[in-house]
Amino acid sequence: MSNPSKPLIAVTSDVRTFENYTWHAAPEQYLIAAVEGAAVTPLMVPCFGDALDLDNILEAVDGVLVTGSKSNVHPSLYGVEPTQAHEPFDPARDATSLPLIRRAIDRGVPLLAICRGIQELNVALGGTLATEIQDLADRLDHRAPQSDSQAERFAIRHPVRIKPGSCLASIMEADSVQVNSVHRQAIDKPAPRLKIEAMAEDGTIEAVSVGDAKGFAVGVQWHPEYWVRTDSPSRKIFAAFGDAVRAHKIARGLLAAAE
Template identity: 70%
Template sequence: MSQPLVAVSTDVKEFENYTWHAAPRQYLEAAISGAGVLPLLVPSFGERLDLDGLLKRVDGVMVTGSKSNVHPSLYGGEASEANGPYDPLRDSTTLPLIRKAIERGVPLLAICRGIQELNVALGGTLATEIQEREGVMDHRAPESDKQDERFAIRQAVTIKPGSCLAGVFGAGDIMINSVHRQAIDRLGPRLQVEAVAEDGTIEAVSVKDARAFAVGVQWHPEYWVKSDGNSLKIFQAFGAAARARAQGRGVLAQAAE
C-alpha cells in the first residue's frame, strides 16, 4: 500500500528577504519514519484555501508545534508583546482545518501549539505564562544551547484509564519532554482529558465525538521518535488511523468504478 498523504500545518516566517511557509524537519521526519505517511505542507493562506477539497484527498492532518502562540483575540484574551510572537495567518488556516478534519472523520494529531489550536478551535481558552501561577511547575525547556538538552525527556504525565491514549501507552505514568509556557485553561466542550502532569496541567486531550483518531499532546513526541518507544507509539497510532482511512477511501473508489 502506498504511503497515506497527511496534511501538515506551516508557520509563516520572514528570513532571507522572503516570506516562508515552513515546518520543522523533526515533524516531517517523524511523519515519515514514525507514522509511515507522506507529509504534505499546507501553506497558511487561510480562507483562500479549499480545505474541503484538501480533506477529500488526504488521510490525516498533523498540526505542529511552534514558537508562536495562538492569538488571544481568538479565545477572548488580550494580546501582549510578552505573550507573542503570533502567527495570525497560521491561525486562520489551522483552526478551520482542525474543525473540518474532525467533521469529516480525518485522523488528527495536534502537537504542542497544535493542542492549543485544537482547544481554541473547539471553544476552549488558554492560560499564558503558566510558570507564574502558584502551584504550577515550570514546563518550559531548560536553558541550553543544545536542542537535545532543551527537549530532554524529564517529566512524568499520568495517562487516564480508559482513555484513547491508554490504548496506545497503557494507563499510568509515562515520561515526556516539556517545552511550553502556555497550556489549556478552559477545556473545549467537545474535548476530554487524556493525560495530566503532576501539577494538574492538561498534557493531552482527545475529541469525544470524533469518528477517527483525534488527539492533541502538549509535549513533543516528534523529537525522539527514533529513540523513545512512547514517542514512536503515538506516531504509529496516528499512522495506523491514516492507513485505515486510506484503505477505506480506496474501497469506496473501487466501488464507484
C-alpha cells in the same frame, strides 16, 4: 522506489521571514517523525487562510499533523485581550490551522496535534488558553531549559498521568509516561468536545482527544516528534496516528469501490 499506496498527510506550516523572503515552513523533526514514525508522506499546507480550499486538501490526504511552533494562538480568538506575554503571533497560521482542524474533525480525517497544535485544537473547538503558566500558583516550570543543545532543551524530564480507559492509555499500554516539556502556555478551559487524556502532576492538561470525533483525533502538549527514533512512548503515538491514517485510506477506498 516509492510506494504508491503510502498515505499522504497534510502538515501545518508557520510563516517566517528570512533574507527578504516570506517562507511557509515546518520544522524538520515533525516531517521525519511522519515519515519514519507514522510511515506516511507529509505535504505542507501554506498559510493562506480563506484562499485555500480546505475540503479539496482534505479530500487529497488521509491525515492531518498540526505542528508545534514558537508562536502562540492570538488571544482574541478565545476572548482574551492580547498582551506582550501572549506574543509572538502568527495570524496567517491561525487563519489556516484552526479551520483546517475543524474541517478535518468534521470529515473524520485522523488528526494529531502537538504543542501549539493541542492549543489550536482547544481554541478551534471553543476552549481557552493560559499563558506564562510557570507563574501560576503550584505549577511547574514547563519551559525548556536554557541551552544551545536541542537534545537538552527537549530532554524527557517529567511524568504525565494517563486517564484509565482513554485513547492514550490504549496507545501507551501504561498509566504514566515520561515526557519532555517546551511550553509556557497550556489549556485553561477545555473545549466542551474535548476529553482529557493525561495530566502533569501540577494539573497541567498534557493530552486530549475529541470525544465525538469520527476517527483518531488526539492532541499532546509535549514533543514526541523529537524522540520518535529512540523513545518508545513517542514512537507509539506516531505509530498509532499512522495506523489511523492507513485505516482511513482503506475505508475511503472501500467506500469508493462500493459506489
